[in-house]
Amino acid sequence: MSTPDTQAAPDDAPAGAVPAGRTTPGASLAARLLARLPRWSRAVLLANLIGQIGIIVTGGAVRLTESGLGCSTWPECEPGQFTPAFHEATSLHPYIEFGNRTLTGVLGIIALAVFLVMISDTSRTRSYRLLGLVPGLGVIAQAVIGGVVVLLDLHPGWVSLHFGVSGALVALSLYLLHRSGESDGPPRVVVPAPARLLAWALAALTAVVVVLGVLTTGAGPHSGDAEVGYRLALDPAAMSRAHAVAVWAFLLVLAAYLVVLQRAGDGPAGDLARARRAAWLLVAITLAQGAIGYVQYFTGLPILLVGLHMLGAALLIAGTTRVFLTTRVR
Template sequence: MLQRISQWLDSAAPEARFRKVTLLTAVLTYLLVVLGGVVRVTGSGLGCPDWPLCYGQPLPPPSTEALIEMAHRYLAAVVTFFVAWVAWVAQRHYRAEKWIVRPALIGVGVIGVQIVLGAITVILKNHPITVVAHFAAALTMLACATMVATSTRTARAGSAGKTDRLVRWAVISVASIIALLFVGAVVTATNSALGCLFDWPLCRGELIPNSTELGTYIHWFHRFVAVLAGLTLAYTTIVAWRARAERHGAWVAAALALSFFIAQSAVGGLVVWSRVNLWMRGLHLAMAAAVWTMSIVLVVVAARSGVKERSSVGQADKSAPARSNSAPALSFKSTLGAYLRLTKPWIIVLLLVTTFAAMLIARRGLPPLPLVVFTLLGGALSAAGANAINCYLDRDIDVIMNRTRNRPTSSGLIDADHALAFGLMAAVGSFIVLTLGVNVLSAVLATIGLLYYVFVYTGYLKRSTMHNVVIGGVAGAIPPLVGYAAVTGTIDALALFMFLVIFYWSPPHTWALALLIRNDYERAGVPMLPVVVGEKETRRQIVLYTLQLVAITLVMFALQMMGWIYFVGAALLGAVFLARAVRLWRLPETDKALARRLYKFSQSYLALLFLFMVIDKIVLA
């Protein structure tokens, strides 16, 4: 076998030989990932309890688990050699080819991390966190090897960039596959393969199983992500098919990726029906690695064979009729995208994080899955409705501000009346979903938050007083109350303190942004704090409100609402937040870069703070 490989490599010129070696490296890396999956599904991870030897010997004892584990380690050593050799050649002869040299060099670093994680996984006796990290490193290494092998076989034929439609959807497909593989690794690491018992495609006989078991949550979520990934990959394949005349290679890669995905989904059903047969599990993982490999090939081929779309060409099509100055006619997909942007999805995500966290805190564990789904769906609809109506009311000033002039209502993509109708329908839908699927209290609270944001903040405070952010913070602080009420049916002191945390978090978060776009607010006549009292006083107020925020978070521990885990996390996060605020305040002039970092950190701060609350309640429970 080795002699044939040597003859195959020697029978080519140096450049062709390098292409062959990169292909061999990619194939061996794929086999390594598959064999690693076999190690996991057969329970062979501890077949050799020590590392790097096996029971202190280079050769394993005659047991199936030990043989599988050592075969994996020896194949890893072979892959390490080839990855290092490819990186060395790429650095010497392909420095100008970033698609070759960069992934080749990254691959060397990743395989080093992979080896260390492998050793840690053995030492920690297959701890779920190290298993998932080890798997993630393996997929990264496979991606690097695949990128190098594909790039050596595709010549750049165009200048496709991030705006290229096919490239954009290929990248989105890769992101969806990453999410699917990550959740799949969690399923394996937590032994949740039978979280839905022996039922497929339903889960315990239901579309949304009424269960509080963690394994059921994880398994059901894996299937949910699989549906999203499948739809994304299917649409990407359609985009590639439409461009097949100019980019045939990308069309083939997309079709293969979708085919492997369909096969993997079918095998996933067989895994459940066969009561987790080891051969089926191994085949399922092999198909997953194949989908991942082909999705990477698709990105590389699409990017390196890019052809600029007609809309990007400088000369217009003379045969096309001239467009009027009215809002452009949108395709169905573009219309959906415009309405999605109307809802401000990035804001909805943060609101739902605090809602779900409050549910976990109230339950001290996982609530029933249907309750979670209906609560988050109702919360998302409420936030979407409020944001859409906000865009309708603010469309006159949105068009003046650089930050908001491209919103669908201010740019003319969506008619103002249609935006209002959409917002009202979402608001009504939220009340119905929460009333029927959760309880009346959560529906009332969500509606109060929506009405407060629309009428009190947007309709009056925003344009009338420099205290708009402080008083208007009530609306953004209601989601934890909704989540808490959904589980308990009531509101207590702990829920109110979560409300206060967000209430005092809103001013420093929003004012950090206001420092960045003060000129926008000034042009639009919005009396934000920097416009009225200046940037120096605004920076001082950021420090003062951050102090109050940190104090509120620590009082929760002092009143024994939270434990030591939360206290340590809240203290560390608060110290960092306060230090950044003080640093910004002490400067003679506003540092835009520091203000931007403070604004971005404040978003992470809130999510991490609630994460510490959840961990504290669940662990100490």
């Protein structure tokens, strides 16, 4: 597979485009610096993926510590100031909420870096370069949703949407990181047809598992509000069972996917081996996530385990996205 740094300028690149990392003799300092940016693309895209997973963890900390209204307004923390006000009666809640907002600002800076490194890579197609807008648009959307969450006193529907968008951004961030290592030719499927169908089923089941997990949390004692323990009018036990059934269905489909891959011969350039490694990593993530889920259920939902379960949800999304992407190459 050719890499972005070695391939020729694509057909839909601007006329006269200079390959990434190269400049004309008379180029200005700004132009030379801009040409060097694509060299940092994988590091920047990896930082973006880690940040998107991290915001789920810090958002979970806000919810689990009931700090959602630690800052009383938005975009300021308190009327007239953006940072928490320290006084004798100050609790940790404002600082936890403010820390989560600060990470959103860091993600905004990373999103800008993602845009710069991708848009400046003139060796890639225009469609690929425009994908650099996605993290920035996601950060803006999340900031707006977060503000609505605060202004509506932690409405459970908006809180759930907040997490759902974060999950989608994790998948998109993994996609950007994966695409940065590919060329811009059309995708070619490298797994048997049944495996491709099972990969689609895994993607759909991941969405079901995550949505049921969000509803289970919203129906339980960690819905995020100190005054109202159960914000969704749902039976927590019934939701937990439905969530568990979806996870078991996910595991069965994943097992079938692995069986199909193991029975297939080795493809060119180790493409099937790459797909198998991604699948086995997803198995490890799923088993760990399932173990945490059962332990937290039978031990009264301790905050630490619930937080780890939210981290596991982000890793599950990333792992499934990776499995899906390794079913084809460019």
